[in-house]
Amino acid sequence: MNKILVINQDKYQGNSLADKLRIAGYEVSVVANEDEALQMLQIPTKDMATDFVHHPDFDFGPFKLVFAKVQLLKNGIPIPLSYMECKLLMYLVLHREQIVSTYDLMRVVWGYGEAVSSGTIYTHVSWLRKKLKTPQHPGGYINTVRNMGYIFSESP
Numbered sequence: 001m002n003k004i005l006v007i008n009q010d011k012y013q014g015n016s017l018a019d020k021l022r023i024a025g026y027e028v029s030v031v032a033n034e035d036e037a038l039q040m041l042q043i044p045t046k047d048m049a050t051d052f053v054h055h056p057d058f059d060f061g062p063f064k065l066v067f068a069k070v071q072l073l074k075n076g077i078p079i080p081l082s083y084m085e086c087k088l089l090m091y092l093v094l095h096r097e098q099i100v101s102t103y104d105l106m107r108v109v110w111g112y113g114e115a116v117s118s119g120t121i122y123t124h125v126s127w128l129r130k131k132l133k134t135p136q137h138p139g140g141y142i143n144t145v146r147n148m149g150y151i152f153s154e155s156p
Helices: 011-023 034-041 083-094 102-110 118-132
Strands: 003-007 027-031 057-060 063-066 071-074 077-079 142-145 149-152
Touching: 003 011, 003 034, 011 027, 011 083, 063 083, 083 102, 083 118, 083 149, 102 118, 102 149, 118 142
Parallel strands: 003 027
Antiparallel strands: 057 063, 063 071, 071 077, 142 149
16 A cells, blocks of 8 residues: 655644545555654655655646645636545546556445445546546546546546
């Protein structure tokens, strides 16, 4: 499991971000400042600590997914997403360029194991594709990999 250390002085915002990353399958620790992070990681100087993620954002095409605010922007304008659409998009983006199985989406994003139908996932993916559609990406960045699942890719 990948590990992420969130550094945020705002305890509520840091924990909120950590919860979203945990949903996406990461092991997350939250600290209030860089000194605490260095102590936790047992790194003697700040010069050696170069891979901290304060507020991860992900830019693709005209879009920006702002994890800390659970928000999708297109050319700086917010795009409304349902809670499940946002969780699904965050999970796919965090696993970009990797095939994500329908089962993994059921288990991690919905949290229901196999109680969620693949039709529910298909519907949410379809809604996301419509919102992410651009002339360069008519499939909205989310591609189906037959009999395997989905892949988030910046390549058309």
